[in-house]
Amino acid sequence: MESINSTGSKELQWKDSLTTESPLVRRLLIAAAFLYLTFFLFVPLLAVFVEALKGGLAAYVGSFLNDDAIAAIQLTLLVAAVAVPLNALFGVAAAWAIAKFDFAGKQILITLIDMPLAVSPVISGLIYVLLFGAQGWLGPWLLENDIKIIFALPGIVLATIFVTVPFVARELIPLMQSQGREEEEAAITLGASGWQTFRRVTLPNIKWSLLYGVILCNARAMGEFGAVSVVSGHIRGLTNTMPLHVEILYNEYNAVSAFAVASLLTLLAIVTLAAKAIVERKIHSPAIVADPIAGVQAGSSR
Amino acid sequence: MRLMLKQPSVLPGFGLTLGFSVFYLSLIVLIPLSGLFFKTSTLSWEQFWGVITTPRAIASYQLTFGVSIVGAIINGLFGSIIAWVLVRYHFPGQSLVDALVDLPFALPTAVAGITLAAIYSPNGWIGQYLDPLGIKVAFTPLGVLVALTFIGLPFVVRTVQPVLQDLDREVEEAATTLGANRWQTFWAVIMPELWPALLTGIAMAFARAVGEYGSVIFIAGNMPLKSEITPLLIMTKLEQYDYAGATALGVVMLVASFVLALMINLLQWWSTARHRNQ
Numbered sequence: 001m002e003s004i005n006s007t008g009s010k011e012l013q014w015k016d017s018l019t020t021e022s023p024l025v026r027r028l029l030i031a032a033a034f035l036y037l038t039f040f041l042f043v044p045l046l047a048v049f050v051e052a053l054k055g056g057l058a059a060y061v062g063s064f065l066n067d068d069a070i071a072a073i074q075l076t077l078l079v080a081a082v083a084v085p086l087n088a089l090f091g092v093a094a095a096w097a098i099a100k101f102d103f104a105g106k107q108i109l110i111t112l113i114d115m116p117l118a119v120s121p122v123i124s125g126l127i128y129v130l131l132f133g134a135q136g137w138l139g140p141w142l143l144e145n146d147i148k149i150i151f152a153l154p155g156i157v158l159a160t161i162f163v164t165v166p167f168v169a170r171e172l173i174p175l176m177q178s179q180g181r182e183e184e185e186a187a188i189t190l191g192a193s194g195w196q197t198f199r200r201v202t203l204p205n206i207k208w209s210l211l212y213g214v215i216l217c218n219a220r221a222m223g224e225f226g227a228v229s230v231v232s233g234h235i236r237g238l239t240n241t242m243p244l245h246v247e248i249l250y251n252e253y254n255a256v257s258a259f260a261v262a263s264l265l266t267l268l269a270i271v272t273l274a275a276k277a278i279v280e281r282k283i284h285s286p287a288i289v290a291d292p293i294a295g296v297q298a299g300s301s302r
Numbered sequence: 303m304r305l306m307l308k309q310p311s312v313l314p315g316f317g318l319t320l321g322f323s324v325f326y327l328s329l330i331v332l333i334p335l336s337g338l339f340f341k342t343s344t345l346s347w348e349q350f351w352g353v354i355t356t357p358r359a360i361a362s363y364q365l366t367f368g369v370s371i372v373g374a375i376i377n378g379l380f381g382s383i384i385a386w387v388l389v390r391y392h393f394p395g396q397s398l399v400d401a402l403v404d405l406p407f408a409l410p411t412a413v414a415g416i417t418l419a420a421i422y423s424p425n426g427w428i429g430q431y432l433d434p435l436g437i438k439v440a441f442t443p444l445g446v447l448v449a450l451t452f453i454g455l456p457f458v459v460r461t462v463q464p465v466l467q468d469l470d471r472e473v474e475e476a477a478t479t480l481g482a483n484r485w486q487t488f489w490a491v492i493m494p495e496l497w498p499a500l501l502t503g504i505a506m507a508f509a510r511a512v513g514e515y516g517s518v519i520f521i522a523g524n525m526p527l528k529s530e531i532t533p534l535l536i537m538t539k540l541e542q543y544d545y546a547g548a549t550a551l552g553v554v555m556l557v558a559s560f561v562l563a564l565m566i567n568l569l570q571w572w573s574t575a576r577h578r579n580q
């Protein structure tokens with residue numbers, strides 16, 4: 001009975017109940033929410049595309065068809081191609097250790113994973129400048145051996161990895177903790193190898209969250225501005241990522257091109273939000289209920 | 303010794319996954335972050351104190367922390383309303399609005415920055431109506447507030463929303479049946495349940511705003527003593543190769559972030575503890 005009420009006729013139940021506001025209050029609250037979202041969300045979102053297309057379609061396309069823009073797009077893709085797989089690998093490893101085992105210092109490890117989210121992006125870049133910059137700890141040695149990290153690709157990759165460390169791990173840890181260990185323990189007891197267990201038992205259970213974590217990590221890796229800005233040196237055609245390219249164009253009063261490149265990054269953000277909505281639906285749909293027994297019970301009560 | 307530190311398990315891969323995680327985190331996070339503190343120790347206490355208490359630095363703290371808390375409170379109010387409307391009411395486009403609330407998370411900060419600056423500048427979409435009223439948003443501290451409010455938007459909605467969803471409506475029914483009006487029910491029955499989540503959301507929005515850089519610098523105008531945030535001051539010092547100065551300010555920001563992170567953890571613990579008691 002409980003499940004019928006909570007899924008089937010939610011609207012009816014609420015309309016009939018004593019626990020709602022008068023229609024006037026309801027409308028006022030919805031209007032307040034919409035007004036706020038209009039100023040801070042809808043108008044900015046719309047403005048990106050309108051400003052980008054202000055100079056017509058030719059100018060819009062032209063914003064991407066020059067050496068600087070192409071170099072910026074290539075660099076952004078390259079940085080994400082290094083940072084995202086590394087952080088995905090780390091996320092899976094950390095989630096396996098944290099969710100499947102009990103050990104001392106687990107909370108410290110979780111806190112450490114979250115650390116980059118608490119730190120200002122400028123500081124995320126600063127710490128690498130202090131380590132690898134000309135005046136940094138390893139600066140003289142790097143100079144002697146002619147290795148460039150700051151104001152070059154490795155620095156941009158490192159700062160991006162730092163900023164995006166938590167994303168895959170944070171998606172997986174709570175999910176894998178809630179799924180428990182019984183399925184993996186059963187597989188191992190029945191003779192499966194560790195890798196087989198991960199691939200056949202764990203991976204199917206976490207694939208949607210893993211995918212969303214990767215998409216989120218990728219969006220952040222491609223869009224990171226502050227940290228990359230500190231370590232990049234803004235060398236056109238060489239160390240300019242897409243967000244930095246947007247900044248340069250904007251400061252040169254080339255608004256159409258700035259918003260054109262920005263619109264590409266905005267599309268990436270929209271794809272990320274769509275992916276989140278889809279993954280949430282997948283996780284909550286009864287078809288992939290992680291625990292088969294709970295799935296059967298949920299089915300029988302309908 | 304090993305057995306005391308780790309509970310026995312039949313599952314494999316503990317050493318490999320934990321070893322890799324610790325190695326990776328040390329290399330990427332721990333060593334670079336501790337480098338910041340080592341660098342500071344090359345300054346004497348007087349030098350350090352001198353750098354972090356210049357009038358320009360203090361003005362930047364006042365702006366950064368002051369505007370961040372105002373933005374977080376605005377988000378506390380409107381975020382609660384948005385969460386309430388999304389959970390309790392039905393209106394066209396609801397799921398689209400629900401999905402779009404996360405936009406400030408997903409949108410690169412530089413994009414947010416140039417867009418907000420364009421909209422709220424005196425000839426922008428919204429700015430042109432505010433300008434005749436004498437309200438200047440872009441290139442003033444008010445612009446900083448707009449940017450920091452924008453990036454904090456999802457936090458309160460996403461912390462309050464699940465609590466509202468789990469709220470037992472029978473308690474509200476009981477309150478109504480016993481003669482309470484809707485307003486009394488809200489303050490005496492619903493709000494006590496929401497406080498921990500609401501405060502967590504406000505604290506998270508505040509913590510995010512304090513460190514924010516990209517979305518602010520385009521709209522702020524960046525006038526020293528007036529509209530210059532602390533992260534930008536760090537950036538300026540770096541560009542002048544004043545590494546010691548940048549580091550000292552970085553340590554101030556980092557300590558503030560740690561204190562805030564600790565506060566948020568305590569709030570979340572309070573929040574879940576309340577939840578479990580029911």
